[in-house]
Amino acid sequence: MMAAVHGAHAGIVAQVAPVRYSVTATPGESATRDILLSNQGADPVVVRVRLSDWMLSEAGQMNLVPAGSTANSLAGKVEFEPSEFSLGAGESGHIKVSLRMPADGPATLWGVLLSEVRPAVPKPARFGPRAIAELGTTLYLTRVPAERIRPEVLGLDVRPAGTDSISVTLRVRNAGERHFYVAGDVAVADSNRTVVRMGSFGNGVVLPGGIRYFQWTSLAGLVPGHYLVTATLDTGEPELTVGEASFTWPMPAAATLPLAEDPLR
Amino acid sequence: MARNVILGTLLMSALLAPLANAATSGTSNVTLAASAVALIQIDDAAITLTPNATDYGNDYVEATGAAGIDVEVKTNSTGGLALQVRCADASPQIALADLLVRTATAPGAGGSSIGTYTAITAANQNLWTTGAVQHTFLVVSTDVRVQNLINYNDAAGGGTTSYTNTLTYTVVAQ
Numbered sequence: 001m002m003a004a005v006h007g008a009h010a011g012i013v014a015q016v017a018p019v020r021y022s023v024t025a026t027p028g029e030s031a032t033r034d035i036l037l038s039n040q041g042a043d044p045v046v047v048r049v050r051l052s053d054w055m056l057s058e059a060g061q062m063n064l065v066p067a068g069s070t071a072n073s074l075a076g077k078v079e080f081e082p083s084e085f086s087l088g089a090g091e092s093g094h095i096k097v098s099l100r101m102p103a104d105g106p107a108t109l110w111g112v113l114l115s116e117v118r119p120a121v122p123k124p125a126r127f128g129p130r131a132i133a134e135l136g137t138t139l140y141l142t143r144v145p146a147e148r149i150r151p152e153v154l155g156l157d158v159r160p161a162g163t164d165s166i167s168v169t170l171r172v173r174n175a176g177e178r179h180f181y182v183a184g185d186v187a188v189a190d191s192n193r194t195v196v197r198m199g200s201f202g203n204g205v206v207l208p209g210g211i212r213y214f215q216w217t218s219l220a221g222l223v224p225g226h227y228l229v230t231a232t233l234d235t236g237e238p239e240l241t242v243g244e245a246s247f248t249w250p251m252p253a254a255a256t257l258p259l260a261e262d263p264l265r
Numbered sequence: 266m267a268r269n270v271i272l273g274t275l276l277m278s279a280l281l282a283p284l285a286n287a288a289t290s291g292t293s294n295v296t297l298a299a300s301a302v303a304l305i306q307i308d309d310a311a312i313t314l315t316p317n318a319t320d321y322g323n324d325y326v327e328a329t330g331a332a333g334i335d336v337e338v339k340t341n342s343t344g345g346l347a348l349q350v351r352c353a354d355a356s357p358q359i360a361l362a363d364l365l366v367r368t369a370t371a372p373g374a375g376g377s378s379i380g381t382y383t384a385i386t387a388a389n390q391n392l393w394t395t396g397a398v399q400h401t402f403l404v405v406s407t408d409v410r411v412q413n414l415i416n417y418n419d420a421a422g423g424g425t426t427s428y429t430n431t432l433t434y435t436v437v438a439q
């Protein structure tokens with residue numbers, strides 16, 4: 001249903017670079033980074049910067065929560081300036097971020113620096129919402145070197161999704177104290193080892209002590225028979241991890257299948 | 266003697282030729298140290314919903330599709346990004362429970378979206394996410410519904426009264 005809706009007003013165009021910093025520092029050491037915020041719109045804007053904590057669900061959903069509310073918060077360990085500034089049309093501004101790695105407590109801390117961008121002159125509105133923008137730069141601060149990550153693949157599930165699709169779910173645990181990223185590809189091969197379906201799990205972070213699952217769903221369109229699912233994972237370790245699971249199509253019921261791991265170069 | 270000179274000249278040419286080539290055809294590596302950036306474009310900084318008699322009968326008014334709020338995003342972050350929305354107004358003029366949003370924009374690879382009307386909250390909600398790069402601007406359309414219209418009074422002297430909330434669209438990457 002479309003009610004009488006008056007015209008909209010053009011708004012904000014803004015860019016943040018980068019969207020992420022991962023800083024490794026020794027205890028007591030300070031590190032400085034630079035964030036560039038650009039106003040690519042036609043009107044001047046006001047920028048307000050603040051720190052937020054965030055949590056991650058097993059499905060990979062980021063949920064922002066107030067700074068200082070999580071055990072791995074960066075609150076008190078990060079300073080930034082300026083916290084508020086104006087940018088004219090086409091202008092860019094720098095935010096200087098200083099991080100200090102404590103000697104104790106969690107070995108990895110994380111948060112996000114949010115830059116709220118709103119028009120210097122608010123747009124008029126009558127009955128309805130205005131919209132403004134906010135851009136985040138995610139920050140990780142750790143005293144654990146990148147080579148000391150501990151990814152563990154917990155399982156690879158193949159399940160029917162509806163009547164005509166399959167869903168492949170990969171579960172990964174971070175048994176270490178440093179975050180790492182997982183990227184993975186999946187391939188489905190028939191009994192002749194011919195790949196009939198290919199896809200990607202995407203890319204995502206697994207936080208220390210956390211579990212994350214990655215899912216790939218595809219229209220099956222398979223002839224009845226036996227199939228092999230191969231998941232190739234890059235967790236940042238020198239070797240790739242390969243998981244395999246077999247299934248019969250059509251699938252009689254959901255089943256959790258065992259995972260076989262082989263190191264590959 | 267003359268032959269020796271010629272031979273010597275030929276030898277010099279043969280020796281010099283590679284040197285000349287080396288001086289004019291060296292190689293140089295160009296390395297791009299790329300980092301992830303994100304862009305957001307608020308296409309509709311404000312929309313106005315003017316309920317008609319039918320809307321009052323339904324007790325809601327909505328702006329859907331092109332009439333809603335379009336926000337464009339793009340990123341080269343391999344992990345994608347999340348487009349979140351909230352209303353952080355200290356004193357919202359439209360009750361948060363009465364201000365509903367959804368998007369008809371399909372989520373990106375490995376992502377999710379709010380496909381059914383959901384009340385806006387003061388905390389961020391993931392409106393649309395992708396788990397992969399989005400190299401070109403993608404329009405994420407927000408449908409907006411305001412319900413319980415009977416609770417919003419007109420001006421004392423007639424005419425209309427403005428009720429406006431500010432929605433904050435946040436882009437974050439993992």
